[in-house]
Amino acid sequence: DAGVIQSPRHEVTEMGQEVTLRCKPISGHDYLFWYRQTMMRGLELLIYFNNNVPIDDSGMPEDRFSAKMPNASFSTLKIQPSEPRDSAVYFCASRLGRGLALNSYNEQFFGPGTRLTVL
Amino acid sequence: RKEVEQDPGPFNVPEGATVAFNCTYSNSASQSFFWYRQDCRKEPKLLMSVYSSGNEDGRFTAQLNRASQYISLLIRDSKLSDSATYLCVVNAGGYQKVTFGIGTKLQVIP
Numbered sequence: 739d740a741g742v743i744q745s746p747r748h749e750v751t752e753m754g755q756e757v758t759l760r761c762k763p764i765s766g767h768d769y770l771f772w773y774r775q776t777m778m779r780g781l782e783l784l785i786y787f788n789n790n791v792p793i794d795d796s797g798m799p800e801d802r803f804s805a806k807m808p809n810a811s812f813s814t815l816k817i818q819p820s821e822p823r824d825s826a827v828y829f830c831a832s833r834l835g836r837g838l839a840l841n842s843y844n845e846q847f848f849g850p851g852t853r854l855t856v857l
Numbered sequence: 858r859k860e861v862e863q864d865p866g867p868f869n870v871p872e873g874a875t876v877a878f879n880c881t882y883s884n885s886a887s888q889s890f891f892w893y894r895q896d897c898r899k900e901p902k903l904l905m906s907v908y909s910s911g912n913e914d915g916r917f918t919a920q921l922n923r924a925s926q927y928i929s930l931l932i933r934d935s936k937l938s939d940s941a942t943y944l945c946v947v948n949a950g951g952y953q954k955v956t957f958g959i960g961t962k963l964q965v966i967p
Contacts, residue, residue, distance in 0.1 A: 769953060780959035794954060829900060835953060848900035
C-alpha cells in the first residue's frame with residue numbers, strides 16, 4: 739500500500755491567493771482527518787470525515803477554510819484567501835473505524851504533510 | 858486547562874541513559890491512549906498504545922495512571938536513533954477523534 743498521499747509537498751504563495759491541498763487516504767479507510775501543525779500550537783485537528791461525510795469541523799479556524807471529500811479516495815482542504823498566519827504543515831491522516839467497538843480506536847496513518855508558506 | 862499537556866523539552870540525554878516523559882490529560886472519560894513518534898520534518902507515526910495494565914515493547918515501557926490522569930513513556934538504554942519528538946495522544950470515550958499533545962523533544966547525545 740502506498741500509504742496516505744498528499745500533494746503538493748511544499749507550497750509557497752502570496753497573501754490573498756487561494757491554496758488547495760490534496761489528500762488520498764489509504765484504500766478501505768473510512769475516516770479521514772485534516773490537521774495543522776505549528777511550533778506554537780502543535781498538532782491541531784481541523785476537520786474529520788467518516789464515509790466521506792464531514793463529522794466535526796469545529797477545529798476549522800474560520801470561513802476562509804473549507805474541506806471536501808467528494809469520494810472515498812480523495813479530499814481537499816482549501817484556504818481562500820490565504821494569510822501569513824496560515825503558514826504551517828498540514829497533515830492528512832486516515833484510519834479504519836468500520837467494525838470497531840465504540841470505544842476502540844485504531845491507529846491513524848499520516849501522510850507526509852504539505853508545508854505551506856504564505857508570504 | 859489544555860486537554861493534553863506535555864513538557865516540550867528538549868530533553869538532552871547521553872546514549873545509554875534512561876529517560877521518562879509524562880503526559881497529563883484533563884478528560885476523565887478518556888478511554889484510549891497512545892504515544893506517537895515524530896522525526897524532524899516527518900509525519901507522526903504510532904510508537905505504541907498504552908494499556909491499563911501497562912505495556913512494554915523492547916526498550917520502551919508505557920504506563921497509564923487513571924487516578925492521576927497521566928500516561929508515561931520510559932525509554933531505557935537510549936540510542937541516537939531515539940532522537941525525535943514524542944507525542945502523547947488521547948481520545949475521549951465514544952468519540953472518533955483524538956487530541957495530540959504538543960510533544961516532548963528528545964535529543965540523545967553521543
